[in-house]
Amino acid sequence: MRQCSIEQLTEEMVLGKSIYAKDGTLLLGAGYRLQAAYIRRLKLTGYPFVYIMEEGTEDVIPEDIISDQIRMQTSAEVSKTLEDVKRTTGIGRLRREDVRRILEDEQRLKQVVLTPNLKVCVGNIIEQIIASKKNILDTAFMKCQGDFAIQHAIDVALLTIVLARKYHYNKDDLMTAGLGALLHDIGKIAVAESAEGGARKRSAEEQDLLLEHPTFGYLMLSKIPGVSLVVAHIAYQHHERQDGAGYPRGLTGDNSPPIEAISRASKILRHAELVAVADAYDNLTSDTPDSRAISPEETMKRLIEDAGSKLNRDIIAMASQVIPVYPVGAVVKVVECRDRTLIGCVGVVAALQEESLNTPEVILLFDRFGRRLKPRRIALSEEKTMRIELVLSDSSLVHG
Numbered sequence: 001m002r003q004c005s006i007e008q009l010t011e012e013m014v015l016g017k018s019i020y021a022k023d024g025t026l027l028l029g030a031g032y033r034l035q036a037a038y039i040r041r042l043k044l045t046g047y048p049f050v051y052i053m054e055e056g057t058e059d060v061i062p063e064d065i066i067s068d069q070i071r072m073q074t075s076a077e078v079s080k081t082l083e084d085v086k087r088t089t090g091i092g093r094l095r096r097e098d099v100r101r102i103l104e105d106e107q108r109l110k111q112v113v114l115t116p117n118l119k120v121c122v123g124n125i126i127e128q129i130i131a132s133k134k135n136i137l138d139t140a141f142m143k144c145q146g147d148f149a150i151q152h153a154i155d156v157a158l159l160t161i162v163l164a165r166k167y168h169y170n171k172d173d174l175m176t177a178g179l180g181a182l183l184h185d186i187g188k189i190a191v192a193e194s195a196e197g198g199a200r201k202r203s204a205e206e207q208d209l210l211l212e213h214p215t216f217g218y219l220m221l222s223k224i225p226g227v228s229l230v231v232a233h234i235a236y237q238h239h240e241r242q243d244g245a246g247y248p249r250g251l252t253g254d255n256s257p258p259i260e261a262i263s264r265a266s267k268i269l270r271h272a273e274l275v276a277v278a279d280a281y282d283n284l285t286s287d288t289p290d291s292r293a294i295s296p297e298e299t300m301k302r303l304i305e306d307a308g309s310k311l312n313r314d315i316i317a318m319a320s321q322v323i324p325v326y327p328v329g330a331v332v333k334v335v336e337c338r339d340r341t342l343i344g345c346v347g348v349v350a351a352l353q354e355e356s357l358n359t360p361e362v363i364l365l366f367d368r369f370g371r372r373l374k375p376r377r378i379a380l381s382e383e384k385t386m387r388i389e390l391v392l393s394d395s396s397l398v399h400g
């Protein structure tokens, strides 16, 4: 199968992966042959792309690192937690002073019961990641608009856990980092929801309030029974930067690997440094109220620019080993090759090698004029003169 942008869907295409609505219900199952009415419905979901079956790519199977079921369960539990905090505190659309007063009301926050299922979900995610035995996130995240906060929480948790595993975190630390990642932006519920939906730009006052979300998150989490103080500190510190230019406290880091043996007295907590990288990656690759999503390739370039000054250099280097620039199923074009007849050919990323993420195997499907080729599989690790580029809008995939 391959990725296909929603705009390029046509009737008779067959879905490669199931599509879920934002409440987690199944919208269309894998294997469904698309009809006009469903294409219109899919456009409303806000998914940037879906996976479709494509002749010659039958063995290309992008696998999410966790099952759809765990993703849906986690999404429901995060949503329940956010609703519970909102209901108990009455928070949301308030002035800064009011928010602070509520968050300093220890008794009120103590009534919030963090659903035990949330920890079960993090545990399940960790088990699946460990069982999958792969240390890479080789599918592009599919986000639909409207519930960005929840999908963001889950995707930041996944990347955080994958990174933490590379640093050999033990199970307890994986749990703490995963839960902290899942709840890192919980303080945003104190910010007007309308400003988070992506529908409009935030007002100056809302922007100001947004900068307080790490502090709000800390105030909430540090008082909710059953949440460790480290989890609260992950929320507090995820916007701190290595050079001290972050917020809210201007803590600094020293770019050292986030391992326990290294003392970080008065520095950014190591779990928070991991979450900061996962958060930055996910923000850049998603449509947010402030910016449009950019490609994984562009994202890695931006992160490398920020390595050392803003984000922990060691973690960015590790991230480039777990996030492929060319995810399985992505449509790519040959831009350079010794065999000049291949330049301009379009194909699909078929497989990745963990040791050399940037040189995947591709299957070329169309020539430069959009005419179908006999599928041709090429490993970039062997064809060293070949350079490919992601085709973000697959309009160049003309079915001939």
Ligand SMILES: [Fe+2]
Pocket (backbone or CB within 6 Å): 184, 185, 213, 238, 239
């Ligand atoms: Fe944040």
Ligand SMILES: [Fe+2]
Pocket (backbone or CB within 6 Å): 152, 156, 184, 185, 279
């Ligand atoms: Fe975030």
